[in-house]
Amino acid sequence: MSQELRLRIYSAVVMIVVVVAATWLGGYAFRFLAAAMGLLIYYEWSTITRLAEKSLRADAFGWLSLALIALNLLFGSDDLTVPLFGGLVVTTLIPPLLRRGSWWQPAGVFYAGLSAISLSAIRGEDSLGFIAMLFVFLVVWATDILAYFVGRAIGGPKLAPRISPGKTWSGAIGGTLAGVAAGVLLASAHFQDIGLWVVMIAFILSVAGQIGDLFESFIKRRFGVKDSSRLIPGHGGVMDRVDGLVFACFAAFFLALAVSAGGDRVVVSMGAFLFGL
Template sequence: MTAGPRDTPSSPRVRSNLQLRVISAIVLGALAIAATWAGGFWFQLFCALIGALVFYEWAAMTRAICDRRAQVLAAIALAVALLALVIETPYLSFIVAGAVAVMLVATLFDREAWIVAGGIYALVAALPLALLRGHEFAGLAAVLVLYALVWGTDTFAYFVGRSLGGPKLAPAISPGKTWSGSVGGAVGGTLAALFVGYLCGVAIDVRLVLVLLIVSVISQMGDLFESWVKRRRGVKDSSHLIPGHGGVMDRVDGLIVAALAFWLIGGLVGEFDAPARWLFPV
């Protein structure tokens, strides 16, 4: 809600909303870190839950223009893939490929392919993050550094953008974002990630700094993509599941693409079974 004459930054309504956002952020951050620390089944379940909620919100936003048969097919395919992730079946790659194939079949009913895109987006929300964590300490360090990078990028982009202002980054998609905020977010997020990496015993070098800067920019692109989807569907928030924040997609848009980037970089240069070993040697 845009602050009006009575909704100044110091007004009770704005302070109350800010307090609600802070409390929600602390609770969600604590849950994410606890699941990440636990690893194994609990983290796989955490990632599957993110994927399921992302699909739920996407489907809700696009329900009016999607064929019911396409929605059912995509939902079943996604559910099977997420279940395979949680139970850690050795056939996960084949099951995911099959799920994507079923989703593509759904385009026979949904010519605009919105629900199919949502199903694939939900898979991307769950799989790379879970595979990046794995069962090694390097995976734990990788995900903790990823959190620091994405959360730091969001936080610094917000405060630097509000403080410095300047030219808009993408006014047609997200009018509030500025180039100063984007640069400040990338620098601040990278520094936050390096600090967490240092605490985890990660070897800090130029290669890692470059990777973090690139992924910080990619995370901001993920934020813009989700803003574009919401603008196309004419909604402000993806849902109202999180008090003071909106929906799950609103909170994990940058994390989704950042985790994908970490997994791809680590896999292509190192190995896809353990991408964190190359990215975060500890």
């Protein structure tokens, strides 16, 4: 076994242990993990897009925005989360609208901030949140792993050759089927009766995860970087590891907001929403 492969395995084991432990504990442990992830994602986004070089003041406000979001997740009120996040994103939009800043600035605050918020919202504070977070993890991980192996085994037409030349339609379809199967199996293990809702949610999260993967590939290709950073030994950066996960969380978060806004049902918790309870 090569030293590089050994390093990748050790790093992966540590990451899995930390993430699963924080997910199991919930509360401040998971909120801290979500907040730290948001801050690290913004660090990588800022570095990739060279925001500090374009406007040190704007980048400083971006850091302040992420710090406020992180502090609210840890010590603030859940009722304040969406208004605070929306206000910060709108504020960062003002300079680009006035042609005095980069659009990558509000995009970074939105991407990193929502990553932390949506992760924290899905985990929530109850035991159902733990199952819901595992559900999202398994859907995304199964999609990612099977998309790779099915794509390598079958090949065929490329999914998005200009963005990520290695991805194929066969891999995308195989990954989606695997993600849905993983989600349904987990839900079936914990609930006696699951319906088409869980299948639909797993499908949406799987597709969203693959879009997230392509999105990060587009960002890196746009700015000519191979990895988002070198924060994780043998694995690159945080964005490299959670690109699909955060987009799946975005999809779940916005679906829950849309359902609540529609007035058809009240979303008591993200866990209840994902499993149609």
